[in-house]
Amino acid sequence: MDDASIGTLTIILVVLIFCSAFFSSSETGMMSLNRYRLRHLVKSGHRSARKANSLLERPDRLIGLILIGNNFVNILASAIATVIAVRLWGDAGIAIATAGLTLVILIFAEVSPKTMAALHPEKIAFPASYILQPMLKIAYPLVWIINGITNGFLRLFGVNVNDAGNEHLSTEELRTIVHEAGSLLPHRNQSMLLGVLELNEVTVNDIMIPRNEVEGIDLDLEMDEILQLLSKTRHTRLPVYRGDINNIVGILHMRNLAQLIQQGKVTKPAIMQVVHEAYFVPESTPLQTQLLNFQKHSRRIAVVVDEYGDIEGVVTLEDILEEIVGELSNEKDDTNQDIHPQEDGSYFIDGSAYVREINKALKWQLPTDGPKTLNGLITEILESIPDANVCLEVNGYRMETLQICDNLVKTVRASKTAKARETL
Structure with missing residues (x-):
């Protein structure tokens, strides 16, 4: 073999190494594509994305094509390198060719192109799709035969290649x-x-206004007291009941009350005439479901009941929307009213404050899978209502009761311990 032949074979060997690099980078690039971004680009009419997506619809065929091409050029490169090495160094050339070509392929045809493709998959995969797509059509019979054998082998292990893409x-x-x-x-x-x-993980019981805080109209009161209450309310819809919130008779819309005032007919019978039927919902209803139910029934306020039918409180459409967009009104700030920061870094917190609201306001991680209020959380941990002020630790937060009356923990001093700071 003359020098010209060796030169020609060397050029062919370099071309084969470049081809091997192409197949290696194409495989990594195609498999590294973000499928959701790819689908977005396809819907946007991106031509290269369409070709890549078409190839990825059957990854078994794509991988089969790439591996056929990669193995073919690697084996051919190995044979040519061996021929050149034997011609130059005799029998020792076999070992030299094996070691040298292995190093060259690893660096220039495997690690480097695959790393590049993993870092920039779109820059590699999209141009490669223009080459791989016609190659697949040309080599389809060979790819089909190899895929048929491999897919049959995979079925023995319970793998169905047709499930690809169902992400x-x-x-x-x-x-x-x-x-x-x-x-x-x-x-x-x-x-x-x-x-x-998070709407489906939170129930109406988590965000409702508890019954002891519900502002409503008690028809057993004198008319003057009712009018005074109506003149001070900030709500557009109020529950109407007799004596006790459990005896609810309906919901009054302030717009209807304004009509009565214009007519000069604000009496209890007149109020009963414009009261709408109350809408009751179970306390365990997820917020996502309740939001849809509000829309379905054209309601904005619901009365929350427990499993025994007793009224637990009320929930409004605004309460649910605030879970998504945050506080809708600055007229009231429940968090500021319930949580009072102190100079030493601790907080005075009302026992009636919701645990979820405390976690939101202070970025804490108090348990929310049990009682809803801080009072409930403390009494559940103590398993009794304390007779005197006590101090306890909850999930790495120090709780010290400051005021206990009417069987309730009214005020708590709370602060983070070192353990809680480490977890944040």
């Missing part, structure tokens, strides 16, 4: 994506999206 994101995965969006999503939008995702 669905769970709520937790969606939440992670939103969290990791970073600057791509404004913080406000992230909070709203997370609020929507």
Whole structure:
């Protein structure tokens, strides 16, 4: 073999190494594509994305084509390198060719192109799809035969290649994506999206106004007292009951009351005439379901009942929307009323404050799978109502009762311990 022949074979060997690099990078690039971004680009009419998506619809065929091409060029490159090495160094050339070609392929045809493709999959996969697609058509009979054999072998292990592409994101995965969006999503939008995702995990019992805080009209009161209450209320819809909230007779819309005032007919019978039937919902209803039910029944306020039919409180459409977008009104700020920061870094918290609201306001991690209020949480842990002030630790947070009366923990001093700081 003359020098010209060796030169020609060397050029062929270099071309084969480049081909091997192409197949290696194409495989990694195609498999590293973000499928959700790819589908978005396809819907946007991106031509390269359409070709790549078409190839990925049957990944078994794509992988079969790439591996056929990659193995063919690698084996051919090995044979040519051996011929050249034997010609130059004799029998020792076999070992030299094996060691040298292995190193060259690893660096220039495997590790480097695959690393590049993993870092920039679209830049590699999209141009490669223009080459791979016609190659698949040309080599389809060979690919079909090899895939038929391999797919049959995979079925022995219960693997069905037709299940490819049926990818669905769970709520937790969606939440992670939103969290990791970073600057791509404004913080406000992230909070709203997370609020929507959490709607199905929160029930109306978690956000309702408890019955002892419900503002309503007691028809057993004198008319002057009722009018005074109506003149001071900030709500547009009020429950109407007799004597006790459990004896609810309906919901009064202030718009209807305004009509009565214009007519000069504000009496108890007149109020009863414009009262709407109350809408009752179970306390365990998820917020997502309740939001849809509000829309379905054209309601904005519901009376929450427990499993025995006793009234627990009320929930409004505004309460649910605030779980998504945050506080809708500045007229009241329940968190500021319930939580009072102190100079030493602790907080005075009302026992009636909701645990979820405390966690939101202070970025804490108090348990929310049990009692809804701080009073309930403390009494559940103590398994009794304390006769005197006590101090306890809950999930790494120090709780000291400051005021106990009427069988309720009224005020608590709370602060983070070192353990809680480490977990944040």
